[in-house]
Amino acid sequence: MKRIGIIGVGEIGRAIVMGLCHGGGASPEVFLSPRGARTAAELAERYEGVQVCAGNQEVVDRSEMVIIAVRRQDRHEALARLRVDDDKIVVNVMAGVGNDDLRRTLATDAPLVRAIPLPAIRERRSVTVVYPSHPEVNSLFEQMGGALPVADEAAFNVFSALTGTLTTHYMYLATLTSWAAAQGVASDDADRYVRDLFQGVGRALSDETRSLHQLAADHETPNGSNERIRTTWFTPANSEALNKALDDLLADLK
Numbered sequence: 001m002k003r004i005g006i007i008g009v010g011e012i013g014r015a016i017v018m019g020l021c022h023g024g025g026a027s028p029e030v031f032l033s034p035r036g037a038r039t040a041a042e043l044a045e046r047y048e049g050v051q052v053c054a055g056n057q058e059v060v061d062r063s064e065m066v067i068i069a070v071r072r073q074d075r076h077e078a079l080a081r082l083r084v085d086d087d088k089i090v091v092n093v094m095a096g097v098g099n100d101d102l103r104r105t106l107a108t109d110a111p112l113v114r115a116i117p118l119p120a121i122r123e124r125r126s127v128t129v130v131y132p133s134h135p136e137v138n139s140l141f142e143q144m145g146g147a148l149p150v151a152d153e154a155a156f157n158v159f160s161a162l163t164g165t166l167t168t169h170y171m172y173l174a175t176l177t178s179w180a181a182a183q184g185v186a187s188d189d190a191d192r193y194v195r196d197l198f199q200g201v202g203r204a205l206s207d208e209t210r211s212l213h214q215l216a217a218d219h220e221t222p223n224g225s226n227e228r229i230r231t232t233w234f235t236p237a238n239s240e241a242l243n244k245a246l247d248d249l250l251a252d253l254k
């Protein structure tokens, strides 16, 4: 795919452009929508082959594949009057916007593919869930860390709900750091130590020969501190509350 358009150049739009242009080699030509002007201008300045278009229709007209990355509530304003010929491929990264909904807005017979790019796509280090499987879309995301085509939109929504847990994870780490600082430890030291602890977790996760339950068991001494925090804080009630929050999110994504 040589010409890729992006409508909605915010956080994830920027990460996709960086992923496309990462690591040298032959990058595609990239056409950006003008909104999010500062980010678009910065990317065009930084990468050869990235251009800002005068409007969203120009992005579509100049691209073979168009990635839609506006916020859900902005989609009608951004897309309703666009003409999208059937020979284009449209990649829909908007959380909670199904392909039927997008097809009504765009009034096109072009293939529509949902995708869940993650911020680490900027370094080509994240797996992107896609539905339906499409050879060119799969191949694009394969180059940027991996593609995971799923069987149906129900499975797609489950993966989408999982991505909603990311910032909670960061806040969990921030809470640990704040707790240590409140005990009188220098906050820089606490911050550095917590980051180091969990970078170790990240490395352990790349060992796919061990299940997640096995990794937890391997890090736990019987009657030790980890077992104590797991059983006194991550109680069945806490685990149930997490499951309930995910169930509710999934219901809204459907």
Ligand SMILES: NC(=O)C1=CN([C@@H]2O[C@H](COP(=O)(O)OP(=O)(O)OC[C@H]3O[C@@H](n4cnc5c(N)ncnc54)[C@H](OP(=O)(O)O)[C@@H]3O)[C@@H](O)[C@H]2O)C=CC1
Binding pocket: 007, 008, 009, 010, 011, 012, 013, 033, 034, 035, 036, 037, 056, 069, 070, 071, 072, 074, 077, 078, 079, 093, 094, 095, 096, 116, 117, 118, 119
């Ligand atoms: N952030 C993430 O990690 C992920 C986000 N997503 C999805 O991607 C979408 C964007 O999220 P995110 O990047 O975080 O949001 P941002 O708010 O950072 O970016 C949205 C961008 O869309 C632009 N925009 C708004 N209206 C229009 C329009 N009419 N035409 C063109 N561009 C427009 C905004 O411009 P302006 O600033 O001028 O309003 C902004 O630059 C969402 O639907 C989200 O669900 C999916 C996967 C991961």
